[in-house]
Amino acid sequence: MAVSASGLVKRFGARRVVDGVDIAVPEGMVYGVLGPNGAGKTTTLRMLLGIIEPDGGARTLLGHDNPRDASDSVGYLPEERGLYPGMKCREAIAFMGALRGLPWAVGRKRAVDLMEAAGLGHAADDKIRKLSKGMAQLVQLLGSVVHEPKLLVLDEPFSGLDPVNQERLEKLIRAQRDRGATILFSTHVMAHAERLCDRLSIIAGGKVRFEGTVTDARATLPFKAHYTPHHDAAGAGALLPTDAEREGEGWRFTMPSEGIEALLVKLIDAGHGISGLSIERPGLHDAFVRIVGQQALEDAA
């Protein structure tokens, strides 16, 4: 395992921000830690990296019990981005590499190559303070990969980026995975997780509420059907499952567990006919909302 944690606990005052989190990230995988704001994602990542010490539980990073011992093989993009504004871009990238054991000269050379590849070659000698927020964020990401880490930890990497830079970032993450690196990232934007993650955890209220693949997460919800009758749309509702909701000229409802065929026969026999029918797989977004919503209900109870 590239990362493993069991029973991680962190208290801030009387509040248990992280409450017994277990995570296992296999090597070479893109692993997402999803959760709403304040779920404990950042605190979990910071504990895994050894920036803060847990109040309970154990963790290993690239086989080391003390995350500090693996620090040269780890790259990290924190949620609160931070660069020295007076530094030139390639110097900033080389400095971040040097902190992880990469010689400055090698770091400078790689920085230029990485910036060229990311479409930022023109800014290699610009000072950080001259860059836009999105560009600075990309420079910091390049700084976290310049030493070619085995494990890349990205905390909310897409926040604050425009769609073009989000696309660039996704490309960068895939390139790192193709290089053989393990990537652990947190987000609350499901679209990125759905496109990138091999496995994921959903954290809410400081606890892991789900662990598995994207498909597993989506499978926690039944399929949805969208049916548009040919005649008497209003009357068709009486034959549909109780959760059916009117959507324009049609209806949206959960697929019956025994299948849709029998229901369709009933609708045709009743003279409603079929003007349109689509079966929808629930998205990660729906699964996330259900899992997190369930936790909120549990907490309220």
Added chain:
Amino acid sequence: MSKFRRTLRQTFTVIRRDFTATVFTPTFLLFLLAPLIFLTFSVAGGIGASQITDSSADKLRMVVIAPPAQSATIQQVDRQLRTLFPKRGDEAPPPLVIVAPDANPAAQARGMFDADAFEAAAVLHGPLDKPEILYAARGWGEAQYLAQIAEQTLRVQRAGLGPAPLSTPTRTAVTREQASFSGKGQVASAGVFGIFFLTLFLSGQAVGTMAEERSNKVIEVLAAAVPLESVFFGKLIAMFAVAVLFLAFWATLIVNGAKLLPEGAMRLFADAAPAVGPVAFPLLFVGYFTMAYMLLGAMFLSLGAQTNTQRELQMLSLPITFFQMGMFGLALAGTATPGSWVAFIAEAFPFSSPFAMIGRAGNSSAIWPHLVALAWQALWVAITVTVGARLFRRGVLKSGNPPFWKRRRAAIDTTVN
């Protein structure tokens, strides 16, 4: 790579970043040349003040109202008495004016103080065996001098001696085998003052060095990659390197400038000799300056790292200055009373130890206490940095174990629940 080597490498990375970020800026040039501002204004002020003083000193006179028959003897006595004073400097008495008495010498003497041509410091009139000496404010020394003029003139007259001196001494300058008490004391005090002023001007800068990382949020990147102790040590050493660069620049200028001084300008320090010897003393001075900078810098860095705003940071400057003054005062008291309990406290208390020990190097020839003291101070540098890093981790990064009283309360709460 071993843990130690990795820590060393990470510390050097922080040093390199901080050093270059400080030195390769226009602000550093201002910092380097800041003493010039001080010197320029001091020289300008000094020249102005000395011109005012000189113009009034040039007009200062001592006056003797005496018959012309006594003038030659009085002048001869004045010449002999003046050999007691250096030719240059403020100690020499002002020129002597001999005036013939008029009908009312007492009124004539009083009138001298209102003369336009000169400024009378003291005036003598009347017979030399019972002279009347009048003197103005701050003219007491000149009055004493005139009293001696009267006494010696009378002696010469009564003995019937001529102008030739009776004694012709041979003067030979002797160099002491051992440092004199005053010479040792002079070096000891100079050492304490030297380290105090250098640390006062330079170590206070350490207080704000973590502010940059906190405001830029770079601290998260550093904390993830490097142990906080390395960050603290790196920053401290980088600031020290900047201070050394500053000192090297000015020391070179001062050493070369000293060569241009006129011969005898350093006569005041001719007797100054440190008890530990002229080779060991500068080495110890460098060692103790390093330790003083590191100790105070580590404390200021740790305190500064805890502040949340620029205002809090600025508020720290006053207590920091007073703390340094306190350490200086303690060390100076110890240096003035070698072997006393005050001296022991000053030498043992880590933050006053470097100042007090350089004073000891001036006063006492034993070397081994300095080796012990340097090791002791180095230990406290490590302790201060470690404590500072832990406080930062706990207070700012919200990490680490809570203090023992909170742990105990949590345990009690758990038991109750």
